[in-house]
């Protein structure tokens with residue numbers, strides 16, 4: 658059975674000291690409950706090592722928010738998948754819409770990043786999602802299909818290790834969540850696209866998370882949908898209580 662996962666994406670927020678406190682708080686709250694899903698926090702590169710020092714990864718997993726599309730060398734300012742793995746992290750968010758939009762990430766660089774993440778035993782949390790215009794002009798299913806297809810040169814064995822996050826760009830940080838039906842329709846579509854390439858059995862094993870203004874008040878309804886296997890959480894992951902409130906949607 659595929660895993661349910663609630664993952665936090667801290668984005669470019671918190672100092673190292675604030676991040677350590679937040680991670681400690683999340684770890685502490687989770688220790689005192691029985692979470693019915695995997696919980697992961699994805700933090701800025703600078704925070705990976707110190708945060709790893711204060712969490713128990715049996716309780717909360719650790720991830721980065723990006724990695725380089727090159728192995729190593731003269732790429733000033735970049736952080737490789739191997740470097741991320743060497744911090745103790747086990748996950749990496751790839752292809753977030755903010756990376757696609759502001760830093761020009763393309764399908765070509767994202768397949769390289771995904772390959773390198775997998776080679777270094779990191780679980781990619783691969784983000785897809787349409788912008789508002791594509792939602793409104795009805796092309797959203799095709800847009801998301803082509804984003805998922807960017808990974809179709811992976812072997813079935815490798816693709817099976819990827820977590821997909823559907824994040825409609827119009828719902829990110831806007832307070833405007835997709836309805837649970839909109840999320841379910843897209844998640845089922847993504848699963849069909851995967852099934853056409855890799856078969857139904859593999860498609861059923863892929864965790865597909867929803868992201869975009871997910872909060873404790875709407876998480877339960879979203880996660881109740883059959884193809885929604887958890888969430889990728891931005892703003893609400895910056896406060897331990899609200900993040901745990903979302904984890905509790907699975908209880």
Ligand code: 13P
Pocket residue numbers: 666753824828829830831832868869870871889890891892893
């Ligand atoms: P918000 O939860 O702040 O809308 O952000 C979602 C997101 O982008 C997670 O990656």
